[in-house]
Amino acid sequence: MIKINVAQIKKRLVGEKSLVFELTPAELEISPQEMAIDGTVQLTGSISNAGDVLLLQAVMEAKVQRTCGRCLKEFLGVTKAEIVEKFYPASAENIENDAFVYDSDVIDITEPLREGLLLAEPMQALCKPDCRGLCTVCGADLNDGDCGCDRLTVDPRLAALKQFIKN
Ligand SMILES: [Zn+2]
Ligand SMILES: [Zn+2]
Structure with a gap:
């Protein structure tokens, strides 16, 4: 107080x-x-x-x-x-x-x-303005370099399904 x-x-x-x-x-x-x-x-x-x-x-x-x-x-x-x-x-x-x-x-x-x-306090914070985030396919941190996944043609929901089937 x-x-x-x-x-x-x-x-x-x-x-x-x-x-x-x-x-x-x-x-x-x-x-x-x-x-x-x-x-x-x-x-x-x-x-x-x-x-x-x-x-x-x-x-x-x-x-x-x-x-x-x-x-x-x-x-x-x-x-x-x-x-x-x-x-x-x-x-x-x-x-x-x-x-x-x-x-x-x-x-x-x-x-x-x-x-x-x-x-x-902002509702959503970014570690840096140009943070590249996580790969929607494999979850790798894209700030550490590209993981090589094909994210452009794959719908994230489809990718999750694919991952599911693979497992
Ligand atoms: Zn970040
Ligand atoms: Zn990836």
Whole structure:
């Protein structure tokens, strides 16, 4: 959990507090199943007084263990997330249901950071932009060189059938 005391910021009209953190996945409440973060997450940003709301702005960077969507190899990628989120005083009127609120001098910024980082992770990752993937016929990693299979004329479904018959 990441909590910030905003008492000083609230007092001044243009109050601002800069944030520089090195956060563990546990502090961000991110499990290895949700995101395989390698090491810690770097964060720089600020919390500022924007009149009736507090504005959280942050950039986060994490090394993440990913699996290539084409060749299934594991590799280390970098996920960068930019977070801009408003915190409303709990007493404010007409705030949206999913808005972040605070009711004391301490605000919990865990949820927006957690969500922001998880959303920044691509659904499908590639180990390199031109990854050649696996041979649809024999399953060999084509990045290691061509296996010699005839993939152009063979329908992958037919190939599977052929493999099945051969076995
Ligand atoms: Zn790959
Ligand atoms: Zn092959």
